[in-house]
Amino acid sequence: MADNPDRPVDQAPPPPTPPQEHSPPQEHSMTRTEPGGGEHRATRARRSFTGRAAGARRRAVGALATAISIVTAVVVLILSVHIVFVAFEANTSNDLVRWFGDRATDLCWQFRDVFQPDGHKTEVAVNYGLAALVYLAAGRILVDLVRRLA
Template identity: 80%
Template sequence: PRVRRSLRDRTAGARRRTAGAIATAISVVTTLVVLILAVHIVFVAFEANTANDLVRWFGDRATDLCWQFKDVFQPADHKTEVAVNYGLAALVYLVVGRVLVGLVRRLG
């Protein structure tokens, strides 16, 4: 015989699935942001051609995503400045993303 689940069980299951989907979305977005910042750091470190559309695209996106972290540290060397500041932004995004994923999963 088929056993029907209670409304509470179905609601809890739906809540867990929704929380899981939201947590996955947060994780994917966080990973993409960190990847964009990391690729920009590599492009700057190895002096990629800034006239290249791909290099420019990553640079523009990374600059937008870096917002308040662009000039936290101001070393004399541009490569070091980008590595430290954009790396700091990537680390903050990663930590905040992981904390949010944990909270969403716990609430679900």
């Protein structure tokens, strides 16, 4: 009993003090608590909604980026197939060859006559290949921008 020198030896230690009741937590403007300590239903619903909205936005951005990638790939494929058809002198009276040629001519727009080498095959390969590279680069830049802005 030598822990406290100020207390007489024959006196019993004081009883432990009961835990003090804490005042209820202050309500913040953004969250409310229920008496049991849980979040208010409206707050949970709001957080759940914003989480779902963020998830929906991520899915929409992903879908848009995927669509841009697919369109870019299809355009580059059309231009590449046309280059191959011209390089190997495919039958121009064939409907498939004609279809790819028409689409490639439409998609090539300003790149059709950037370079004018001597041979027709070289001219198509260089100009349509340049158009394909520009589409490919522009598509990648757009995909990156869409993903970064979201």
